[in-house]
Amino acid sequence: MEDFEHDRLGLYISVPFCRSKCTYCNFASGVYPASEHVRYADRLIEDMAAATAWAGRMRVDLPRQVDTIYLGGGTPSLLAPELIARLFAAMSAEFAIDSDAEITVECAPGQIADATLEALADAGVNRVSLGVQSFIDSEAQGSGRLHSRTVVLDDLKRLRRAGITNLNVDLIAGLAGQTFASWQESLSVLIDAGVPHASIYMLEVDEDSRLGREMLAGGVRYHAELVPSDDTIARMYETAIERLGAAGLQQYEISNFARRGRASRHNLRYWQRRPYLGLGLDASSALYAAEPAATSGPRYVLRSTTASDLKAFLDGLEPAETAWLSPERQHEEAWFLGLRLNAGVRPSALRREFGREPVERALKVVASLTEEGLVTSDGRTVRLTAQGRLLSNDVFEQFLETVAEESLLAAG
Numbered sequence: 001m002e003d004f005e006h007d008r009l010g011l012y013i014s015v016p017f018c019r020s021k022c023t024y025c026n027f028a029s030g031v032y033p034a035s036e037h038v039r040y041a042d043r044l045i046e047d048m049a050a051a052t053a054w055a056g057r058m059r060v061d062l063p064r065q066v067d068t069i070y071l072g073g074g075t076p077s078l079l080a081p082e083l084i085a086r087l088f089a090a091m092s093a094e095f096a097i098d099s100d101a102e103i104t105v106e107c108a109p110g111q112i113a114d115a116t117l118e119a120l121a122d123a124g125v126n127r128v129s130l131g132v133q134s135f136i137d138s139e140a141q142g143s144g145r146l147h148s149r150t151v152v153l154d155d156l157k158r159l160r161r162a163g164i165t166n167l168n169v170d171l172i173a174g175l176a177g178q179t180f181a182s183w184q185e186s187l188s189v190l191i192d193a194g195v196p197h198a199s200i201y202m203l204e205v206d207e208d209s210r211l212g213r214e215m216l217a218g219g220v221r222y223h224a225e226l227v228p229s230d231d232t233i234a235r236m237y238e239t240a241i242e243r244l245g246a247a248g249l250q251q252y253e254i255s256n257f258a259r260r261g262r263a264s265r266h267n268l269r270y271w272q273r274r275p276y277l278g279l280g281l282d283a284s285s286a287l288y289a290a291e292p293a294a295t296s297g298p299r300y301v302l303r304s305t306t307a308s309d310l311k312a313f314l315d316g317l318e319p320a321e322t323a324w325l326s327p328e329r330q331h332e333e334a335w336f337l338g339l340r341l342n343a344g345v346r347p348s349a350l351r352r353e354f355g356r357e358p359v360e361r362a363l364k365v366v367a368s369l370t371e372e373g374l375v376t377s378d379g380r381t382v383r384l385t386a387q388g389r390l391l392s393n394d395v396f397e398q399f400l401e402t403v404a405e406e407s408l409l410a411a412g
Helices: 035-058 081-094 114-122 137-142 149-161 180-193 210-217 230-246 265-271 310-315 327-338 347-354 356-371 386-390 392-411
Strands: 009-015 065-073 096-107 127-133 166-173 197-202 250-253 256-258 276-279 284-288 301-305 321-325 375-377 382-384
Touching: 009 265, 035 081, 035 276, 035 310, 065 081, 065 265, 081 114, 096 265, 127 137, 127 149, 149 166, 149 180, 166 180, 166 230, 180 230, 197 230, 230 250, 230 256, 230 386, 265 276, 265 327, 321 327, 327 347, 327 356, 327 392, 347 356, 356 375, 356 392, 382 386, 386 392
Parallel strands: 009 065, 009 276, 065 096, 096 127, 127 166, 166 197
Antiparallel strands: 197 256, 250 256, 276 284, 284 301, 301 321, 375 382
16 A cells, blocks of 8 residues: 555544444444443543554554544434534544544434534534434334334434535345335335435344344244345345446445445545544554564554443453554455455555565465356456355455465465
């Protein structure tokens, strides 16, 4: 990567508070008393103030100039307006925020009070992501959401009136009780809503979620028996790509669709391996070493993750996990993160960054995946096929395993 791509920072602020826990969710979030909100904001502000000193101890570059901010969760909009104002004031005190920075806050429909909306607009928030998941009321409520279709559409109007027009809506294909017909209806409502961005996720049932535990145990409380088949979910996803594309929302990443110029700049930072600092519960960071590697090649990258237990985080008892990513590991990530994007991966760029040998080994894997119909190459760019996007987790796993084997053979 060129140095100019490292001169801006992305900030991710984790806010783990929810009004209810969704059945499919395995994130480090939950329902906590409002009294914890103040303690949490205090801790976030302390960590912001200490970030520069921490970066110095870890010997990593921490750019001061910020061009993307993302408050995720959880439900950040549950914070009181005065806490939102304090957090943004602390960010402005510690970092230089670009005048055209993309500033995103995740919100739950029906949980954006008028005072909160005013505080978000005053803080400079210019993008909101709504966790809708379904426009069919029974499906949304069955998965633990507290909103209705009417509430979502009303919130979209309120956000636009407040001047926040860069809006994303999340939908999930595969919710319990969802049918192909109801999925089509949700897509129709999404398209008619005219939002410039949509995220479409195929349900992945994690054994640490309530729904996942029920599916393993064969229970019925969360309607695990009504989860659509894998084939139906795949058909829903394929239909979303077709219908959203026809409506002007072009797919640019496995799960993300946008009108021209409306792709999420913050999320692109992850896939393009640009630096970001994560603050809050279970938040990750990726920062480049301040000094070059001892040998020729790219600088090492420090990955860190904060505590995942709220009490440990608030008390400062659990240290962040940290690990240095070698150039070899970065090369692997460049492939599987880059392949998430419809733009794909350019081997020529990776040769300049990592050298010829590792890229040639990776291209052997690409040749094998091409034969399986999972990737395609025009000689300049390698991309996932439509089938490859459906099976992306399998593709990435196979890619990493085979590249690792090739590297061991080359070393031995």
